[in-house]
Amino acid sequence: MPLIETVQLTKRFGERTIVNSVSLTVQQNEIFGFLGKNGAGKSTFINMLTGIVRPSSGTIRLFDGDGNTAEWKRRIGVLPDYSTFYDSLTARDHLLYLSRVKGIRVTKKECDRILEEVGLAEHAGKRAKAFSFGMKKKLGIAQALLGDPELLFLDEPTSGVDVESSLQIQQLLLRLQKEGRTIFMTSHNLHEIEKICTRMAIMKAGTIAAAGSLSELQAKHRSWRTVTVRHAALADKPYELVSFVEGLGKHLEWREEALSLEVDDKRKVAALIRAFVHAGVDIYHVCGDEPSLERIFLEE
Amino acid sequence: MWAICIHEFIRLFRSVKSLITIAFIAGVSYWVSDLVNQAAGFISQHELTEGHALGVFALVMLFGPLFVFGLSHDMINREVSSRTVRFLVTRTSRFRIVLGKCFGVLLFWLCCMLVTFGTVLASVHTFDVKTFLECMSMLVYSVSLCLLLSVLIARPSYTMFGGIILGLFLPILGIWTLASSQPAAKWIGYLLPYAYLEKGEAYIGVIWLYALLFLAASALLFQRRDF
DSSP: OEEEEEEEEEEEETTEEEEEEEEEEEETTOEEEEEEOTTSSHHHHHHHHHTSSOOSEEEEEEGGGOSOHHHHHHHEEEEOSSOOOOTTSBHHHHHHHHHHHHTOOOOHHHHHHHHHHTTOGGGTTSBGGGOOHHHHHHHHHHHHTTTOOSEEEEESTTTTOOHHHHHHHHHHHHHHHHTTOEEEEEOSOHHHHHHHOSEEEEEETTEEEEEEOHHHHHHHTTTSEEEEEEEOOOSSOOHHHHHHHHTTOEEEEEOSSEEEEEESOHHHHHHHHHHHHHTTOOEEEEEEEOOOHHHHHHHO | OHHHHHHHHHHHHHOHHHHHHHHHHHHHHHHHHHHHHHTGGGSOHHHHHHHHTHHHHHHHHHHHHHHHHHHHTTTTHHHHHTTTHHHHHTTSOHHHHHHHHHHHHHHHHHHHHHHHHHHHHHHHOOOOHHHHHHHHHHHHHHHHHHHHHHHHOOOHHHHHHHHHHHHHHHHHHHHHHHHOOOHHHHHHHHHSHHHHHHHOGGGHHHHHHHHHHHHHHHHHHHHTOOO
16 A cells, blocks of 8 residues: 655745656555755655645645545654754653644653653653754654654654664664554665665655665666676786776776776676686686665766 | 643743743732722722723733733744744644644733732732723734734744834834824724724724734745745
Protein backbone atom coordinates (compact mmCIF):
# COMPACT_ATOMS: atom_id res chain seq x y z
CA MET A 1 0.00 0.00 0.00
CA PRO A 2 1.51 3.40 -0.90
CA LEU A 3 1.81 5.49 2.25
CA ILE A 4 3.07 8.57 0.46
CA GLU A 5 2.04 9.48 -3.05
CA THR A 6 2.80 12.76 -4.74
CA VAL A 7 1.63 13.68 -8.22
CA GLN A 8 3.42 16.49 -10.06
CA LEU A 9 4.17 18.26 -6.81
CA THR A 10 5.57 21.72 -7.47
CA LYS A 11 6.74 24.58 -5.30
CA ARG A 12 7.61 28.00 -6.60
CA PHE A 13 8.94 30.92 -4.60
CA GLY A 14 8.29 33.88 -6.86
CA GLU A 15 9.98 33.17 -10.16
CA ARG A 16 12.11 30.33 -8.78
CA THR A 17 10.87 26.76 -9.04
CA ILE A 18 12.34 24.85 -6.11
CA VAL A 19 10.48 21.57 -6.59
CA ASN A 20 9.43 20.84 -10.14
CA SER A 21 6.60 18.42 -10.83
CA VAL A 22 7.78 15.58 -8.58
CA SER A 23 5.77 12.35 -8.66
CA LEU A 24 6.87 9.82 -6.09
CA THR A 25 5.47 6.82 -4.26
CA VAL A 26 6.67 5.41 -0.94
CA GLN A 27 5.35 2.03 0.11
CA GLN A 28 4.41 0.98 3.62
CA ASN A 29 7.22 -0.25 5.86
CA GLU A 30 9.98 1.26 3.74
CA ILE A 31 12.89 3.40 4.83
CA PHE A 32 13.01 5.81 1.94
CA GLY A 33 16.15 7.91 1.57
CA PHE A 34 16.06 11.26 -0.14
CA LEU A 35 19.39 12.52 -1.44
CA GLY A 36 20.51 15.67 -3.09
CA LYS A 37 23.01 18.50 -2.93
CA ASN A 38 22.35 21.61 -0.85
CA GLY A 39 19.56 23.59 -2.48
CA ALA A 40 18.33 20.64 -4.54
CA GLY A 41 14.85 20.99 -3.02
CA LYS A 42 14.88 18.06 -0.54
CA SER A 43 13.77 20.05 2.50
CA THR A 44 11.12 21.95 0.55
CA PHE A 45 9.75 18.64 -0.70
CA ILE A 46 9.63 17.09 2.79
CA ASN A 47 8.17 20.35 4.16
CA MET A 48 5.35 20.14 1.62
CA LEU A 49 4.61 16.56 2.67
CA THR A 50 4.41 17.59 6.33
CA GLY A 51 2.35 20.75 5.86
CA ILE A 52 5.10 23.23 6.75
CA VAL A 53 5.16 24.58 3.20
CA ARG A 54 2.13 24.79 0.94
CA PRO A 55 2.52 23.34 -2.57
CA SER A 56 2.09 25.66 -5.55
CA SER A 57 0.51 22.82 -7.52
CA GLY A 58 0.20 19.04 -7.56
CA THR A 59 -1.27 16.65 -5.04
CA ILE A 60 -0.15 14.82 -1.93
CA ARG A 61 -1.85 11.65 -0.74
CA LEU A 62 -0.84 10.13 2.57
CA PHE A 63 -2.03 6.78 3.93
CA ASP A 64 -3.55 5.89 0.55
CA GLY A 65 -5.97 8.80 0.89
CA ASP A 66 -7.43 7.35 4.06
CA GLY A 67 -8.66 10.11 6.41
CA ASN A 68 -8.36 13.89 6.35
CA THR A 69 -5.41 16.20 7.08
CA ALA A 70 -6.19 16.37 10.80
CA GLU A 71 -6.08 12.57 11.05
CA TRP A 72 -2.85 12.41 9.02
CA LYS A 73 -1.21 14.82 11.43
CA ARG A 74 -1.99 12.46 14.29
CA ARG A 75 -0.45 9.53 12.42
CA ILE A 76 2.83 11.16 11.39
CA GLY A 77 5.98 12.20 13.25
CA VAL A 78 8.14 15.00 11.87
CA LEU A 79 11.70 16.10 12.47
CA PRO A 80 12.01 19.39 10.58
CA ASP A 81 15.37 20.79 9.51
CA TYR A 82 16.87 23.45 11.81
CA SER A 83 15.06 22.21 14.91
CA THR A 84 14.90 24.94 17.52
CA PHE A 85 13.12 24.58 20.82
CA TYR A 86 11.48 26.63 23.54
CA ASP A 87 14.37 27.85 25.70
CA SER A 88 12.40 27.79 28.94
CA LEU A 89 11.15 24.20 28.61
CA THR A 90 13.02 21.07 29.64
CA ALA A 91 13.36 18.10 27.28
CA ARG A 92 10.56 16.29 29.14
CA ASP A 93 8.32 19.39 29.14
CA HIS A 94 8.79 19.67 25.38
CA LEU A 95 7.51 16.16 24.87
CA LEU A 96 4.57 16.74 27.23
CA TYR A 97 3.61 20.01 25.55
CA LEU A 98 4.00 18.80 21.96
CA SER A 99 2.04 15.63 22.67
CA ARG A 100 -0.84 17.75 23.98
CA VAL A 101 -0.70 19.93 20.86
CA LYS A 102 -1.03 16.73 18.86
CA GLY A 103 -4.06 15.80 20.91
CA ILE A 104 -2.55 12.77 22.64
CA ARG A 105 -1.92 12.12 26.31
CA VAL A 106 1.59 10.97 27.11
CA THR A 107 2.79 10.23 30.64
CA LYS A 108 6.08 11.44 32.08
CA LYS A 109 7.24 7.83 32.16
CA GLU A 110 6.51 7.48 28.44
CA CYS A 111 8.45 10.70 27.74
CA ASP A 112 11.43 9.38 29.70
CA ARG A 113 11.31 6.13 27.74
CA ILE A 114 11.43 8.03 24.42
CA LEU A 115 14.25 10.24 25.69
CA GLU A 116 16.16 7.12 26.73
CA GLU A 117 15.73 5.68 23.23
CA VAL A 118 17.48 8.67 21.70
CA GLY A 119 20.14 8.83 24.41
CA LEU A 120 18.83 11.83 26.33
CA ALA A 121 17.64 10.06 29.49
CA GLU A 122 20.01 11.88 31.81
CA HIS A 123 19.10 15.26 30.31
CA ALA A 124 15.31 14.91 30.64
CA GLY A 125 15.09 17.65 33.25
CA LYS A 126 17.53 20.04 31.54
CA ARG A 127 16.31 23.12 29.69
CA ALA A 128 16.65 22.99 25.91
CA LYS A 129 18.66 26.22 25.81
CA ALA A 130 21.54 24.36 27.49
CA PHE A 131 21.54 21.67 24.79
CA SER A 132 24.24 21.28 22.16
CA PHE A 133 23.33 21.01 18.47
CA GLY A 134 23.55 17.22 18.58
CA MET A 135 21.36 17.02 21.70
CA LYS A 136 18.76 19.26 20.05
CA LYS A 137 18.76 16.94 17.07
CA LYS A 138 18.10 13.97 19.38
CA LEU A 139 15.31 15.89 21.10
CA GLY A 140 13.91 16.58 17.63
CA ILE A 141 13.84 12.85 16.93
CA ALA A 142 12.27 12.19 20.34
CA GLN A 143 9.42 14.61 19.67
CA ALA A 144 8.86 12.99 16.27
CA LEU A 145 8.38 9.63 17.99
CA LEU A 146 5.56 10.90 20.23
CA GLY A 147 2.36 8.95 19.90
CA ASP A 148 3.94 6.01 18.02
CA PRO A 149 3.47 7.49 14.51
CA GLU A 150 3.01 5.11 11.58
CA LEU A 151 4.93 7.40 9.24
CA LEU A 152 8.08 9.35 10.13
CA PHE A 153 9.49 12.28 8.18
CA LEU A 154 13.05 12.94 9.24
CA ASP A 155 15.04 15.78 7.70
CA GLU A 156 18.71 14.92 8.19
CA PRO A 157 18.28 12.99 11.46
CA THR A 158 21.97 12.33 12.00
CA SER A 159 23.61 15.53 10.79
CA GLY A 160 25.66 17.18 13.53
CA VAL A 161 25.43 14.10 15.73
CA ASP A 162 28.52 12.21 16.95
CA VAL A 163 29.38 8.84 15.40
CA GLU A 164 28.15 6.77 18.36
CA SER A 165 24.81 8.58 18.51
CA SER A 166 24.51 8.39 14.75
CA LEU A 167 24.84 4.60 14.90
CA GLN A 168 22.34 4.51 17.78
CA ILE A 169 19.84 6.50 15.68
CA GLN A 170 20.38 4.20 12.69
CA GLN A 171 19.67 1.18 14.91
CA LEU A 172 16.56 2.90 16.23
CA LEU A 173 15.30 3.58 12.69
CA LEU A 174 15.90 -0.03 11.67
CA ARG A 175 14.03 -1.23 14.76
CA LEU A 176 11.11 1.11 13.99
CA GLN A 177 10.97 -0.27 10.46
CA LYS A 178 10.93 -3.82 11.87
CA GLU A 179 7.99 -2.80 14.03
CA GLY A 180 6.10 -1.83 10.88
CA ARG A 181 6.72 1.89 10.58
CA THR A 182 7.52 3.75 7.39
CA ILE A 183 10.34 6.28 7.36
CA PHE A 184 10.99 9.03 4.84
CA MET A 185 14.34 10.64 5.49
CA THR A 186 16.78 13.03 3.88
CA SER A 187 20.50 12.82 4.46
CA HIS A 188 23.86 13.94 3.14
CA ASN A 189 25.43 10.81 4.58
CA LEU A 190 25.47 8.47 1.58
CA HIS A 191 26.89 5.60 3.59
CA GLU A 192 23.98 5.87 6.01
CA ILE A 193 21.42 5.86 3.18
CA GLU A 194 23.18 2.90 1.56
CA LYS A 195 23.15 1.04 4.88
CA ILE A 196 19.60 1.50 6.12
CA CYS A 197 17.33 2.58 3.27
CA THR A 198 15.28 0.12 1.27
CA ARG A 199 14.72 2.60 -1.55
CA MET A 200 16.07 6.01 -2.36
CA ALA A 201 15.70 8.95 -4.71
CA ILE A 202 18.26 11.47 -5.87
CA MET A 203 16.99 14.97 -6.31
CA LYS A 204 18.66 17.41 -8.63
CA ALA A 205 17.53 20.98 -9.28
CA GLY A 206 14.02 20.26 -8.01
CA THR A 207 13.42 17.08 -9.97
CA ILE A 208 13.99 13.39 -9.28
CA ALA A 209 17.11 12.38 -11.19
CA ALA A 210 16.98 8.73 -10.15
CA ALA A 211 14.88 6.57 -7.85
CA GLY A 212 14.79 2.93 -6.80
CA SER A 213 16.52 0.43 -4.57
CA LEU A 214 20.31 0.46 -4.35
CA SER A 215 20.54 -2.59 -6.63
CA GLU A 216 18.22 -0.93 -9.17
CA LEU A 217 20.36 2.20 -9.18
CA GLN A 218 23.51 0.11 -9.43
CA ALA A 219 22.05 -1.83 -12.36
CA LYS A 220 21.46 1.44 -14.15
CA HIS A 221 25.07 2.44 -13.62
CA ARG A 222 26.58 -1.01 -14.07
CA SER A 223 27.90 -0.18 -17.54
CA TRP A 224 30.91 1.25 -15.71
CA ARG A 225 32.70 -0.72 -13.02
CA THR A 226 35.86 -0.10 -11.06
CA VAL A 227 38.62 -2.69 -11.45
CA THR A 228 41.41 -2.84 -8.93
CA VAL A 229 44.58 -4.75 -9.74
CA ARG A 230 47.30 -5.44 -7.13
CA HIS A 231 50.57 -6.34 -8.78
CA ALA A 232 54.29 -6.70 -8.16
CA ALA A 233 56.08 -3.45 -7.41
CA LEU A 234 57.14 -1.56 -10.51
CA ALA A 235 60.01 0.89 -10.29
CA ASP A 236 59.49 1.92 -13.93
CA LYS A 237 56.14 1.24 -15.57
CA PRO A 238 56.61 -0.21 -19.09
CA TYR A 239 55.61 2.40 -21.65
CA GLU A 240 53.48 -0.01 -23.76
CA LEU A 241 51.58 -1.15 -20.69
CA VAL A 242 50.91 2.43 -19.52
CA SER A 243 49.62 3.58 -22.90
CA PHE A 244 47.47 0.44 -23.26
CA VAL A 245 45.92 0.85 -19.78
CA GLU A 246 45.24 4.55 -20.31
CA GLY A 247 43.24 3.75 -23.40
CA LEU A 248 41.13 1.09 -21.66
CA GLY A 249 38.95 3.23 -19.41
CA LYS A 250 38.63 6.35 -17.28
CA HIS A 251 39.55 7.63 -13.79
CA LEU A 252 42.87 5.77 -13.76
CA GLU A 253 44.74 5.77 -10.46
CA TRP A 254 48.05 3.94 -10.53
CA ARG A 255 50.35 3.75 -7.57
CA GLU A 256 53.47 1.58 -7.21
CA GLU A 257 51.71 -1.72 -6.48
CA ALA A 258 48.07 -1.08 -7.30
CA LEU A 259 45.96 0.24 -10.10
CA SER A 260 42.31 1.18 -10.22
CA LEU A 261 40.40 1.97 -13.37
CA GLU A 262 36.81 2.30 -14.50
CA VAL A 263 35.93 0.21 -17.53
CA ASP A 264 32.67 -0.06 -19.46
CA ASP A 265 33.02 -3.67 -20.62
CA LYS A 266 33.85 -6.95 -18.87
CA ARG A 267 36.14 -7.94 -21.76
CA LYS A 268 38.38 -5.00 -20.96
CA VAL A 269 39.10 -6.56 -17.55
CA ALA A 270 40.38 -9.66 -19.36
CA ALA A 271 42.40 -7.46 -21.75
CA LEU A 272 43.89 -5.64 -18.75
CA ILE A 273 45.00 -8.92 -17.15
CA ARG A 274 46.47 -10.15 -20.46
CA ALA A 275 48.43 -6.89 -20.84
CA PHE A 276 49.98 -7.33 -17.37
CA VAL A 277 50.89 -10.95 -18.16
CA HIS A 278 52.32 -9.94 -21.53
CA ALA A 279 54.42 -7.24 -19.85
CA GLY A 280 55.71 -9.87 -17.39
CA VAL A 281 54.20 -8.17 -14.32
CA ASP A 282 52.92 -10.55 -11.64
CA ILE A 283 49.30 -10.01 -10.59
CA TYR A 284 48.38 -10.81 -6.98
CA HIS A 285 44.74 -9.75 -6.86
CA VAL A 286 42.01 -8.49 -9.21
CA CYS A 287 38.65 -7.25 -8.06
CA GLY A 288 35.69 -5.51 -9.70
CA ASP A 289 33.49 -3.20 -7.60
CA GLU A 290 29.79 -2.48 -8.03
CA PRO A 291 29.17 1.25 -8.52
CA SER A 292 28.83 2.86 -5.08
CA LEU A 293 25.97 5.15 -4.13
CA GLU A 294 28.54 7.90 -3.91
CA ARG A 295 29.43 7.42 -7.55
CA ILE A 296 25.82 7.13 -8.62
CA PHE A 297 25.06 10.33 -6.68
CA LEU A 298 27.92 12.21 -8.29
CA GLU A 299 27.03 11.03 -11.77
CA GLU A 300 23.32 11.81 -11.53
CA MET B 1 -5.78 24.37 20.65
CA TRP B 2 -6.13 24.33 24.44
CA ALA B 3 -2.55 23.12 24.87
CA ILE B 4 -1.33 26.15 22.88
CA CYS B 5 -3.72 28.41 24.81
CA ILE B 6 -2.47 27.20 28.21
CA HIS B 7 1.16 27.35 27.05
CA GLU B 8 0.75 30.99 25.97
CA PHE B 9 -1.12 31.84 29.17
CA ILE B 10 1.60 30.32 31.40
CA ARG B 11 4.35 31.94 29.32
CA LEU B 12 2.80 35.35 29.92
CA PHE B 13 2.45 34.69 33.64
CA ARG B 14 6.10 33.61 33.87
CA SER B 15 7.27 36.92 32.45
CA VAL B 16 8.37 39.62 34.91
CA LYS B 17 6.98 42.27 32.54
CA SER B 18 3.51 40.73 32.82
CA LEU B 19 3.62 40.52 36.60
CA ILE B 20 4.70 44.17 36.85
CA THR B 21 1.84 45.13 34.50
CA ILE B 22 -0.75 43.26 36.59
CA ALA B 23 0.64 44.74 39.83
CA PHE B 24 0.60 48.23 38.31
CA ILE B 25 -2.99 47.99 37.03
CA ALA B 26 -4.26 46.42 40.26
CA GLY B 27 -2.32 48.89 42.42
CA VAL B 28 -3.52 52.02 40.59
CA SER B 29 -7.11 50.70 40.50
CA TYR B 30 -7.05 50.00 44.24
CA TRP B 31 -5.62 53.45 44.96
CA VAL B 32 -8.27 55.22 42.80
CA SER B 33 -11.14 53.21 44.28
CA ASP B 34 -9.87 53.97 47.78
CA LEU B 35 -9.67 57.66 46.89
CA VAL B 36 -13.23 57.61 45.52
CA ASN B 37 -14.37 55.78 48.63
CA GLN B 38 -13.10 58.62 50.80
CA ALA B 39 -15.42 60.97 48.90
CA ALA B 40 -18.39 58.61 49.31
CA GLY B 41 -20.44 61.17 51.23
CA PHE B 42 -20.52 63.62 48.33
CA ILE B 43 -21.67 61.31 45.48
CA SER B 44 -24.63 59.07 44.75
CA GLN B 45 -24.49 55.27 45.16
CA HIS B 46 -24.61 54.66 41.37
CA GLU B 47 -21.76 57.11 40.73
CA LEU B 48 -19.84 55.60 43.59
CA THR B 49 -19.91 52.12 42.02
CA GLU B 50 -18.68 53.52 38.70
CA GLY B 51 -16.16 55.71 40.50
CA HIS B 52 -14.58 52.72 42.18
CA ALA B 53 -13.76 51.24 38.79
CA LEU B 54 -12.68 54.58 37.33
CA GLY B 55 -8.98 53.83 37.82
CA VAL B 56 -8.99 50.54 35.96
CA PHE B 57 -11.29 51.99 33.25
CA ALA B 58 -8.99 54.95 32.62
CA LEU B 59 -5.91 52.72 32.61
CA VAL B 60 -7.36 50.24 30.15
CA MET B 61 -8.72 52.92 27.82
CA LEU B 62 -5.49 54.93 27.79
CA PHE B 63 -2.84 52.25 28.19
CA GLY B 64 -4.67 48.99 27.39
CA PRO B 65 -3.43 48.78 23.78
CA LEU B 66 0.09 49.66 24.90
CA PHE B 67 0.07 46.96 27.59
CA VAL B 68 -1.29 44.36 25.18
CA PHE B 69 1.18 45.23 22.40
CA GLY B 70 4.03 45.42 24.88
CA LEU B 71 3.40 41.95 26.26
CA SER B 72 2.09 40.04 23.25
CA HIS B 73 3.32 41.79 20.10
CA ASP B 74 5.18 38.60 19.10
CA MET B 75 2.61 35.94 19.92
CA ILE B 76 2.80 34.42 16.42
CA ASN B 77 5.94 35.79 14.78
CA ARG B 78 8.10 34.69 17.73
CA GLU B 79 7.22 31.08 16.90
CA VAL B 80 7.77 31.73 13.18
CA SER B 81 11.15 33.41 13.57
CA SER B 82 12.42 30.76 16.01
CA ARG B 83 10.91 28.06 13.75
CA THR B 84 9.17 26.36 16.67
CA VAL B 85 6.01 26.92 14.63
CA ARG B 86 7.09 23.90 12.58
CA PHE B 87 6.40 21.66 15.56
CA LEU B 88 2.91 23.12 15.80
CA VAL B 89 1.85 23.12 12.14
CA THR B 90 2.85 19.48 11.76
CA ARG B 91 0.63 18.54 14.71
CA THR B 92 -2.51 20.62 14.53
CA SER B 93 -4.40 22.88 12.14
CA ARG B 94 -3.20 26.41 11.54
CA PHE B 95 -6.61 27.77 12.56
CA ARG B 96 -6.30 26.09 15.96
CA ILE B 97 -2.82 27.57 16.43
CA VAL B 98 -4.12 31.11 15.82
CA LEU B 99 -7.15 30.51 18.02
CA GLY B 100 -5.06 28.92 20.78
CA LYS B 101 -2.64 31.84 20.83
CA CYS B 102 -5.46 34.39 20.86
CA PHE B 103 -7.35 32.62 23.64
CA GLY B 104 -4.15 32.26 25.70
CA VAL B 105 -3.50 36.00 25.63
CA LEU B 106 -7.19 36.78 26.26
CA LEU B 107 -7.20 34.41 29.23
CA PHE B 108 -4.24 36.28 30.67
CA TRP B 109 -6.04 39.63 30.36
CA LEU B 110 -9.24 38.14 31.75
CA CYS B 111 -7.27 37.00 34.80
CA CYS B 112 -5.62 40.41 35.03
CA MET B 113 -9.04 42.13 34.99
CA LEU B 114 -10.45 39.65 37.52
CA VAL B 115 -7.50 40.32 39.83
CA THR B 116 -7.96 44.08 39.42
CA PHE B 117 -11.75 44.11 39.87
CA GLY B 118 -11.31 41.54 42.66
CA THR B 119 -8.95 43.94 44.44
CA VAL B 120 -11.53 46.73 44.10
CA LEU B 121 -14.29 44.36 45.25
CA ALA B 122 -12.27 43.34 48.30
CA SER B 123 -11.60 46.92 49.34
CA VAL B 124 -14.88 48.73 48.58
CA HIS B 125 -17.30 45.79 48.11
CA THR B 126 -18.54 46.86 44.67
CA PHE B 127 -18.20 45.13 41.31
CA ASP B 128 -19.08 47.26 38.30
CA VAL B 129 -20.11 44.71 35.66
CA LYS B 130 -20.60 47.38 32.97
CA THR B 131 -17.07 48.76 33.36
CA PHE B 132 -15.69 45.23 33.48
CA LEU B 133 -17.34 44.43 30.13
CA GLU B 134 -16.14 47.72 28.62
CA CYS B 135 -12.58 47.02 29.73
CA MET B 136 -12.74 43.47 28.37
CA SER B 137 -14.13 44.77 25.05
CA MET B 138 -11.22 47.17 24.75
CA LEU B 139 -8.76 44.38 25.55
CA VAL B 140 -10.36 41.91 23.12
CA TYR B 141 -10.06 44.56 20.37
CA SER B 142 -6.40 45.20 21.25
CA VAL B 143 -5.49 41.51 21.48
CA SER B 144 -7.05 40.63 18.12
CA LEU B 145 -5.38 43.65 16.47
CA CYS B 146 -2.09 42.60 18.07
CA LEU B 147 -2.61 39.07 16.70
CA LEU B 148 -3.17 40.41 13.20
CA LEU B 149 -0.01 42.52 13.45
CA SER B 150 1.96 39.51 14.64
CA VAL B 151 0.80 37.44 11.65
CA LEU B 152 1.34 40.26 9.15
CA ILE B 153 4.83 41.26 10.26
CA ALA B 154 7.45 38.52 10.33
CA ARG B 155 10.06 40.04 12.64
CA PRO B 156 9.34 40.39 16.37
CA SER B 157 11.57 43.48 16.64
CA TYR B 158 9.37 45.25 14.07
CA THR B 159 6.13 44.33 15.84
CA MET B 160 7.60 45.53 19.13
CA PHE B 161 8.38 48.91 17.62
CA GLY B 162 5.15 49.08 15.62
CA GLY B 163 3.14 47.84 18.59
CA ILE B 164 4.46 50.53 20.91
CA ILE B 165 3.75 53.24 18.32
CA LEU B 166 0.25 51.86 17.71
CA GLY B 167 -0.36 51.40 21.44
CA LEU B 168 0.42 55.04 22.07
CA PHE B 169 -1.27 56.33 18.94
CA LEU B 170 -4.62 54.47 19.30
CA PRO B 171 -5.83 56.25 22.49
CA ILE B 172 -4.67 59.64 21.18
CA LEU B 173 -6.55 59.00 17.93
CA GLY B 174 -9.54 57.75 19.96
CA ILE B 175 -9.70 60.88 22.10
CA TRP B 176 -9.30 63.08 19.02
CA THR B 177 -12.18 61.32 17.22
CA LEU B 178 -14.40 61.86 20.26
CA ALA B 179 -13.45 65.49 20.77
CA SER B 180 -13.18 66.70 17.17
CA SER B 181 -16.09 67.79 15.02
CA GLN B 182 -14.23 67.19 11.75
CA PRO B 183 -15.90 64.67 9.37
CA ALA B 184 -12.63 62.68 9.11
CA ALA B 185 -12.62 62.18 12.86
CA LYS B 186 -16.10 60.70 12.68
CA TRP B 187 -15.09 58.22 9.99
CA ILE B 188 -11.86 57.22 11.73
CA GLY B 189 -13.86 56.89 14.94
CA TYR B 190 -15.91 54.11 13.37
CA LEU B 191 -12.75 52.00 13.12
CA LEU B 192 -11.77 52.45 16.75
CA PRO B 193 -13.46 51.08 19.87
CA TYR B 194 -13.75 54.44 21.70
CA ALA B 195 -16.81 55.76 19.88
CA TYR B 196 -18.70 52.51 20.49
CA LEU B 197 -17.69 52.50 24.14
CA GLU B 198 -19.01 56.04 24.49
CA LYS B 199 -22.33 55.08 22.91
CA GLY B 200 -22.45 51.98 25.10
CA GLU B 201 -25.06 49.19 25.26
CA ALA B 202 -25.45 47.23 21.99
CA TYR B 203 -22.78 49.33 20.24
CA ILE B 204 -20.16 47.50 22.28
CA GLY B 205 -21.02 44.47 20.14
CA VAL B 206 -19.40 46.27 17.17
CA ILE B 207 -16.06 46.16 19.01
CA TRP B 208 -16.43 42.39 19.33
CA LEU B 209 -17.31 42.18 15.64
CA TYR B 210 -14.11 44.05 14.81
CA ALA B 211 -12.19 41.62 17.01
CA LEU B 212 -13.78 38.71 15.15
CA LEU B 213 -12.83 40.32 11.85
CA PHE B 214 -9.19 40.73 12.94
CA LEU B 215 -9.15 37.13 14.15
CA ALA B 216 -10.58 35.83 10.86
CA ALA B 217 -8.06 37.90 8.86
CA SER B 218 -5.22 36.55 11.01
CA ALA B 219 -6.37 32.96 10.53
CA LEU B 220 -6.68 33.47 6.77
CA LEU B 221 -3.24 35.02 6.45
CA PHE B 222 -1.64 32.38 8.66
CA GLN B 223 -3.27 29.68 6.54
CA ARG B 224 -1.42 30.93 3.46
CA ARG B 225 2.03 31.20 5.04
CA ASP B 226 5.04 28.95 4.42
CA PHE B 227 7.38 28.23 7.30
